[in-house]
Amino acid sequence: MTTVDLNVSPMGRVEGDLDVRVTIDDGVVASAWTEAAMFRGFEIILRGKDPQAGLIVTPRICGICGGSHLYKAAYALDVAWQTELPPNATLIRNIAQACETLQSIPRCFYALFAIDLTNPRYASSQLHPEAVRRFTPFTGSSYGPGVVLSAKPIEVYAIFGGQWPHSSFMVPGGVMCAPTLADVTRSIAILEHWKTEWLEKQWLGCSVERWLANRTWADVLAWVYENEAQHDSDCGFFLRYCLDIGLDGYGQGIGNYLATGTYFAPDLYGRPTIEGRNAALIGRSGVYAGGAYTAFDQARVREDVTHSFYAGSSARHPFDGETNPIDPVRGREQGKYSWAKSPRYDVPNLGYVPLEAGPLARRVAAAAPGAAAHQDDDPLFGDILDAIGPSVLVRLLARMHEAAKYYQWVRGWLDQIDLHEPFHATPVQRADGRGFGSTEAARGSLSDWIVLENGKIANYQVVTPTAWNIGPRDGAGTPGPIEAALVGTPVADPADPVELGHVARSFDSCLVCTVHAYDGRTGKELSRFVINGDL
């Protein structure tokens, strides 16, 4: 048996730089440790500040998901201040955040994921020359238009929010804008342009409606070969190529999923509360663990810091959460190895377990029984998981599937805006209160817990999808989702472990990775490899 230690040093953005150490036995990853290597201290900055400070600070946690940060920060305050939300405000918030995600889907695919598909490692595939032709950075025939057209959906964001990234136009009680007729018609025109030019012409090779008619994995495979346009579209090619090079074969992950859900039915969340949240969601929440569905309950979340560079080894609920950083040199002496905390969820009968967040988790929640009429009810990924199980391919397909779905939703919400009705209801600024706000950023569940005392922020805790996915081992020694997903990954060439990049990128986990390969016995460095990330 050959043992190799790969010190994957994914220099991640957003949640910080990330190092991953991997042990490889006989060409397969045996264990992995993810080490977030940057700390910025936003939760500390927010202590004692204006109750609305989170609307300005939390979008700056992540410039990629800033609109999602704003969305959940506004809802956390809505809950704490017990505001009323006019239906128009809910619609505008939905539209804006969904447009951020529509921007992120192609950017992530072309700029991050697909460039790995051109790797010489796959030169033996007959489809490799076509992958190079399409996906080569900057000059690929699909790369350029995919990246440039991704700026279109956020033009719609700017029409309502002024700019993207980093507007703070969602406030307790609604939104700051009051669009005019031309704002709505222009938004529709921009969205239709993006749908026609990228989503249908380049990505799908068919109408949005045709793609969304796929209900099973067999449907998807039949769709690929239904006609030339679909077969040769980026989606058709992606499916054929990934199956050819085996991306359906690894990166399974833990098989337990969390979606906190997002987008509210305007008539059902006029008075945002924690209790009323699940039922008001359009994109459903839900936990799927141990083969069973349960309803999402924020009270079951804990953040374990046993292996994180914070004082102590507690596992607190975010309302009681602490952020007390320590010098990583001291932390390492205590067995700590990451700036990420380890979010865990108390699943009935299973106890505190890690959960995978992201588009696949959302698709799993959407396949659960019991959807109300206003809710996403989509069996496709339930069937895909039954048919072929989770993998790098399935995780990517889940993300891309949402482009068609969210386009339809945004289009419908634009039609529902009533220009003659209010967009904001001035709230009572309560000095004390607690709030929980959550959403689904492009890459997964994103939540704020805020505690207000005497007109100031007493505690503010943010749990990001990246923390759910890249978090380190918990107090019980259970690895986090990406640590677990890397296990079992075949590495054909330790000098160029592109497979690890596929797994990391399938989580869209804001990673820029440098891989250091060491011979496990001699400690001699074999290679270094950088995996970019973060769109």
Added chain:
Amino acid sequence: MSSVLWFQGGACSGNTMSFLNAEEPTVIDLITDFGLDLLWHPSLGLATGGQARELFWNCARGERPVDIFVFEGSVIRGPDGSGRFDVFADRPMQDWVRDLAGQAQVVVAIGDCACWGGVPATAPNPTDSTGLQFHKRAPGGFLGPDFRSRAGLPVINVPGCPAHPDWITQILVALATGRAADIALDELHRPQTFFTSFTHTGCTRNQYFEYKQSTLTFGDGTRQGCLFYEFGCRGPMTHSPCNRILWNRQSSKTRVGMPCIGCTEPEFPFFDLAPGTVFATQKVAGVIPREVPEGSGHLTYLAQAATARLAAPEWSKKDMFVV
């Protein structure tokens, strides 16, 4: 051909995301038409990962020329000056920054964090973050007030949270086309061509400002009025072209009804976000704005405001941005 190396420190990637929204030129044009040789960028990666770390060291040692070193994010110095809150490629990011800034022909700070510390440097500045050559408004920062790059230039600051893509691309094109000498800088090292006018310049609410008519509520309330009087808009005190060069080709924060929060100025976020300061005009005696438009005195401002209110025509008290 100009070589560009782009690193991120205490960053959210917002400036990179903004940069990707560029048109005329697009990011693709920059690489393919203007011949920018992007040596490395955290997100815009090439498939040549294997050599990246060697590349960083070659650049840091001066063995590989770097024409433009772009830095995004704050320089994180904590804990205790060690920089260990931000480790990149096996060493504190601040060590990379010191080496690379010393080798590059030109150093460009993109976004507030790199210019002067930005949001991470907000009190209590838990990571001891600072900017490349300023800490908030004070000259110095990480590299010191006397720093000059190999081309003899101080750090060029392109502030904003984030910076507008045009501010970034036009400066990169100017550098790449040999116009470095045309980039006149103000006292905060910002390109004057962008940061002489105010956010106020070109704001669609100027006619309400002229007659001192206030927006009273958010949402449908922003169909009229100026956000300066109640909602803390910093447009008249903030240097930016946000209403000359629109965002995402469509709009700006003040146009849609969001007060300017002054994010191209070193003090952003203002008042360290203390209670009562967010989206609220700070006032003296409950009515007089504590800060008046740049260059005005309180007395002259009040006199002008009183006259303006008297002169206010009927339309200035009505909705203008109507359905």
